[in-house]
Amino acid sequence: MKHNAIDGSDEMNPRSCIVTKTETDKDNLIRFVEAPDGMVIPDLKGNLPGRGVWVLSNKKTVALAVEKKLFAKGFKKQVQTDASLPELTGRLIREKALRTLGMAKKAGVIVSGFSKVNNSVRSGKAVMLFHAKDAADDGKRKLASATAYVDHMGGDKIDVFTIWTIDEMSQVLGINNAVHVVAVYGGATKNLMACVKQMQAYELG
Known part of the structure; x- marks a missing residue:
């Protein structure tokens, strides 16, 4: 049975960027989650349910994650990423x-x-x-x-x-x-x- 709660593993493991592999404090990273429709979205508050992956908090790195399809590797499954994700994240x-x-x-x-x-x-x-x-x-x-x-x-x-x-x-x-x-x-x-x-x-x- 699935529970509508944040996966605790995010909080237990060291946080590293899926693009650069840099380990750093979460204040320097943005958490991304998979929405119910399979689309990758930013979780700026860090409290959305489900598994999360982390990317350094800058537009170029988020763009690389989209371009190189690294979100799929981070989530270990096929996910949908919109080309406008870097701009959406910046606006939010x-x-x-x-x-x-x-x-x-x-x-x-x-x-x-x-x-x-x-x-x-x-x-x-x-x-x-x-x-x-x-x-x-x-x-x-x-x-x-x-x-x-x-x-x-x-x-x-x-x-x-x-x-x-x-x-x-x-x-x-x-x-x-x-x-x-x-x-x-x-x-x-x-x-x-x-x-x-x-x-x-x-x-x-």
Whole structure:
């Protein structure tokens, strides 16, 4: 009888990429499972039922897994893989990171509004600084001066990202004109950082 639960063997064995054979922490990998229709799909939360295989978290490696039909070897059976799997995976990772930004707002670690953002940076409270892709250069220059001041004073490094548009950030944060926002110290910020780093690694890899 089949049980609708995750195969425990995934958690017991060392995780290695089916393409490169590299053994690494699961944070550097993406888990893929076989859907009921036989199609290979990404399992970003790592909790979908069934046997899972792991691929390094970058687009080129996922594309190689599809091209060389390595998912069939990993699952030890014939499975279906769509040529668009690398793009689908990237889109889901991007959506996950953006949702995590919204969750960070609900957790109270997101600051918006130029003056408040500037103060958070200069006071050393900011951990992550987000500029919208379509933000004006003047605002980015002023905040670059603020981060330089923190660095000069020996403060902790502030990671700066330009990955979403004003509309994308405004919608997920439920505010108007989210041009610059920061994430301050907190548990939700750690999760946000991990998701954003995964997104960057996937798109740049």
